[in-house]
Amino acid sequence: MNKRDRRVAARTKATVPAVSPQDPPAPVPDEPAPPPPDEDGSRDKPLAKVIPMPAFDPFAEADKRW
């Protein structure tokens, strides 16, 4: 093997991954699932827990000293 051939062989070795053809392919991570489509495509914004306003109860209010 002359000098040129040795150089080609070295470059080839450096670029080929060090796995044999028999090795199982590395697992490919799952792509993040796309957000589920809305029934009517009308989602205004991402959901966050919204705390509802309380119902007004005049009987409970009347029990309060203040």
Next chain:
Amino acid sequence: MTAAGSREAPGADSEESFRQLTTLTGWREFVSERPSVPDLLPATEWKALGDEARDDYDEARLAHHARLLTVATPVMQQVITEGRRLQYLNRHADAGRCGLLLSGPARTGKTTCLAQLGKTIETMHHRRHPHAAGHIPVLYITVPPAATPRMIAVEFARFLGLPLTRRSNVTDVLESVCGVCLDARTTLVCVDEIHNVNLGTRHGAEASDTLKYFAERLPVTFAYAGIRVERAGLLSGTRGEQIAGRFSMMRTGPFGRGQQWESLIAALEDSLRLHHHSDGTLVELSSYLHSRSGGMIGSLLRLIRSAAIQAVLDGSEAITKATPESIPVDIASDDKNKPR
């Protein structure tokens, strides 16, 4: 002779009769009412209902959705707090009693706040005086359009169910009303539609004087509610200055597209009793609902009540965007009706 409260005699069927807060009977019914939310049956039990039982079940849910619930909005809480504070303040005042003036555009919940204030004060009164069945702690009247002094006095008499003759002049009516209110330990007078009193007209000025006369004769707190009362001229001139000097102003208005709006919608959504409704759907539609209602609580309620009733009637048992989309709201609120 006619009984002042008899012209709205309810029909024989109490379910079909309509209730007027401006009569003692209707008011007492409203005050004693404890709204109950029907339970949603488990799916298997619901599907097994017979025709008659299903009709009853659906009727109860339709009635609930027609009302939904009264939400303790920030304005409502302020009105209740201020109203209660004024009750204490005025209890021992001999003159110059203070009042509450609730002003804002239509459909912003003024009447609801006023009525709930009255209900709270009356409930408190009955807790303090549990054996005083004859007391009438709260009066609720609405000011008729182009009100005259006599019309105002008759509204008081009509609420109390006082007999009036055609020849009763305004002084007779005033005397009767004041006598009954003093005997019945009235502490709060709610006056709705106060924008119908225009101090720029002679009749309006005299009607305002009549209210002021009641305020001086009776040891009560007055709570007024009306549409943009500053513009209606209630606070102009010498009489207006007197009102402005005694009343504290609380304003109602549309909600913005913020957290409070979403919390309001979440409260209404929580009270829905629909079998297939996905929780959170209405909150997701908050921006759309704001466009449809202009942020007005009255318009929002109308939209959600109508959509919920529709969902029961058509069997879909759920509200999606398609449901309110098919429902018209008031002309003023709906973006669909605004010129582009």
